[in-house]
Amino acid sequence: xxxxxxxxxxxxxxxxxxxxxxxxxxxxxxxxxxxxxxxxxxxxxxxxxxxxxxxxxxxxxxxxxxxxxxxxxxxxxxxxxxxxxxxxxxxxxxxxxxxxxxxxxxxxxxxxxxxxxxxxxxxxxxxxxxxxxxxxxxxxxxxxxxxxxxxxxxxxxxxxxxxxxxxxxxxxxxxxxxxxxxxxxxxxxxxxxxxxxxxxxxxxxxxxxxxxxxxxxxxxxxxxxxxxxxxxxxxxxxxxxxxxxxxxxxxxxxxxxxxxx
Amino acid sequence: xxxxxxxxxxxxxxxxxxxxxxxxxxxxxxxxxxxxxxxxxxxxxxxxxxxxxxxxxxxxxxxxxxxxxxxxxxxxxxxxxxxxxxxxxxxxxxxxxxxxxxxxxxxxxxxxxxxxxxxxxxxxxxxxxxxxxxxxxxxxxxxxxxxxxxxxxxxxxxxxxxxxxxxxxxxxxxxxxxxxxxxxxxxxxxxxxxxxxxxxxxxxxxxxxxxxxxxxxxxxxxxxxxxxxxxxxxxxxxxxxxxx
Numbered sequence: 001x002x003x004x005x006x007x008x009x010x011x012x013x014x015x016x017x018x019x020x021x022x023x024x025x026x027x028x029x030x031x032x033x034x035x036x037x038x039x040x041x042x043x044x045x046x047x048x049x050x051x052x053x054x055x056x057x058x059x060x061x062x063x064x065x066x067x068x069x070x071x072x073x074x075x076x077x078x079x080x081x082x083x084x085x086x087x088x089x090x091x092x093x094x095x096x097x098x099x100x101x102x103x104x105x106x107x108x109x110x111x112x113x114x115x116x117x118x119x120x121x122x123x124x125x126x127x128x129x130x131x132x133x134x135x136x137x138x139x140x141x142x143x144x145x146x147x148x149x150x151x152x153x154x155x156x157x158x159x160x161x162x163x164x165x166x167x168x169x170x171x172x173x174x175x176x177x178x179x180x181x182x183x184x185x186x187x188x189x190x191x192x193x194x195x196x197x198x199x200x201x202x203x204x205x206x207x208x209x210x211x212x213x214x215x216x217x218x219x220x221x222x223x224x225x226x227x228x229x230x231x232x233x234x235x236x237x238x239x240x241x242x243x244x245x246x247x248x249x250x251x252x253x254x255x256x257x258x259x260x261x
Numbered sequence: 262x263x264x265x266x267x268x269x270x271x272x273x274x275x276x277x278x279x280x281x282x283x284x285x286x287x288x289x290x291x292x293x294x295x296x297x298x299x300x301x302x303x304x305x306x307x308x309x310x311x312x313x314x315x316x317x318x319x320x321x322x323x324x325x326x327x328x329x330x331x332x333x334x335x336x337x338x339x340x341x342x343x344x345x346x347x348x349x350x351x352x353x354x355x356x357x358x359x360x361x362x363x364x365x366x367x368x369x370x371x372x373x374x375x376x377x378x379x380x381x382x383x384x385x386x387x388x389x390x391x392x393x394x395x396x397x398x399x400x401x402x403x404x405x406x407x408x409x410x411x412x413x414x415x416x417x418x419x420x421x422x423x424x425x426x427x428x429x430x431x432x433x434x435x436x437x438x439x440x441x442x443x444x445x446x447x448x449x450x451x452x453x454x455x456x457x458x459x460x461x462x463x464x465x466x467x468x469x470x471x472x473x474x475x476x477x478x479x480x481x482x483x484x485x486x487x488x489x490x491x492x493x494x495x496x497x498x499x500x501x502x503x504x505x
Contacts, residue, residue: 135316136352136411140366140418141342150365154356235358235397 006202014193021189022210024103028178028185029171032110036171037164039111040118041153043068044126047119050144068119075116081177084109088181106183110175114167121163125156158229165222169215186210265292266327267421267453268313268344273322275308282308284477286322290422290455295448297464297485298457300474301500306457309474310424313455314346342370345415349427351407353399359386359410360395363417371418378417385413389443405436409443416447423447425456461504465489473497 137147176187268290275283363382389409
């Protein structure tokens, strides 16, 4: 059949281009997801700081809150493709036509964009951690910062893992808009291939399959990482392989006592 | 002030909005006291306990700790090193195993060495009968086991006073006994405790002082003997006749 023959030919002729595209797509989406997550965590920590008692600091924090809200709303409220054009050409305009490195621009744009979404995801994650956890930490004298780092954030991050994985998958697909600034990711490579071989349908079908394999594999890998984060379902009771009769008796002995009330 | 006095609460008031929850509370905790605070729901028992720990900021009044008023302290966490708390809902750290739950306080707050923190944790876990479960995570434990670990976590800080906020109220009846027996042994070891509880048997048998609260005030206080066998106030008698 012609379709498979053509696709086979595209692969054998352009596999270097395709691999380069896959490489850049993965690179920019992975790094941007991580940087976006870091932005999100920093904003999340900032937003959950207790209100300062000092009046000047309180006003300063309010101003910071407003700036962050503007950032989040603007980047969530406009298409990434437009953001890419505005930032890339905006930089060129301010620097006498000298454009920013395309790979750097790509990562910058996707990171900032992801950060805006991550900020909300992290905030949700922090809110989802039971208030009792914070009180438990406060009761043993931990400071707000210690509580955040040791107790709240680890749990929040575990809780938001599915959303972070989702952002990663979205980024793999959405980096395709970076073709407008000439970033040689997978979609840009597909356009280039089509312009030389004119096999539009076959080329894009192949590229769709590649995108799907990427996202599907990564979803599975992240699922495995989540499982790993949850730790072993079983635990070892010291001094016995299982709850043997002795351990049970010891338990009873300790736990017995007089029933009051 | 008696040098055995650890905490002294004077004229404490607490409002939530316009709702007066605590009204002119005066009471003190001496070294070795086991004080049980009893009373109906909504009488302000838990709020009083949370004020002592500065989880709630008192609206008015003073709390003296070794003679120093700590109500407006800038660093409540410094004060809480010495005043532990055990919660109704345990509040164990879900992201840590049993051992880590008990070492994190000494490690991060008291800055003791890892070996020292683990030795402490194991000592107090043994005291509450949970030494064998160091590797378990909170989600893998029963309610009674969780509460015993929570007590060990608080003890690992070696506090001067341990506050208990209805420590058995979230437990199945069969698990209440195991937690109460741990608390009993702590009381016998001379730990200073303030216990908000509905367990009248515990209050009667173990407490050195019983405080009956009603509608935001301390209605009556005295030895368990005085409160349970010879209550002076009408409200105390009514309450006791309902719960005993």
